[in-house]
Amino acid sequence: MIRLAISKGRILEQAIDILSKINVICKYDPLNTRKLIIPTNKRELEIVVIKATDVPLYIDSGKVDLGIVGIDTLLEDSASNYYRLADLEISKCRLVVAGNPGTKYFNNMKVATKYPYAAKSYFEEVGLQCSILKLYGSIELAPVLGLSDFIVDIVESGKTLKENNLKEYDKIADISSLLIANKVSYKFNRTKIETLVSKVINYGK
Ligand code: PRP
Secondary structure: OEEEEEEEEEEHHHHHHHHHHHOOOOOOOOOOOOOOOEOOOOOEEEEEEOOEEEEEHHHHHHHOOOOEEEEHHHHHHOOOEEEEEEEEEOOOEEEEEEEEEOOOOOOEEEEEOOOHHHHHHHHHHOOEEEEEEEOOOOOHHHHOOOOOEEEEEEEOOOOOHHHHOEEEEEEEEEEOOOEEEOHHHHHHHHHHHHHHHHHHHHOOO
């Protein structure tokens, strides 16, 4: 049995769409069911839907063989003990530095983010120290209320920045979603996994 983890949230709908295009149909609607393990029409493939930040741990432990997860999540995972099998080119967005207009970088500025590792690495490269404020959502609120000087966050349409009068200062990385695999599981299930990967890569062609 191959177990595939899909990140909850914006990735899920597009991932399910790709699976249905390669004729992998979930027996329960992943967007509605409360079932944690979802069988599919392929006897050898089941789906688990989990929080994006939990995907690397499940993959690393081998409890899950494959995962569909955003590069933003993987940037925060220091272990990086998995194979990157394919870029699914879904949920495309970018990781950026943003803040109130007219603000300049300075030493020991406060940076609010869901991505402390990526944020710290970026500012280290720029040659500045910063204190990271780890938040879990609505990151844009932090500079608006003066909790932080800058944010490091995902921008997709740019609507959230615009509606809150924030300015994008720099792009840290382009983000999309990858199909990743546990290394041991990949070796043991190579043929099955490669068949699935080639269908996923070629589904639109
Ligand atoms: C993400 C991100 C931004 C927003 C950007 O938040 O953290 O807030 O989307 O999207 P946009 O550029 O299309 O406006 P998400 O909706 O995942 O929720 P969160 O704020 O609770 O993290």
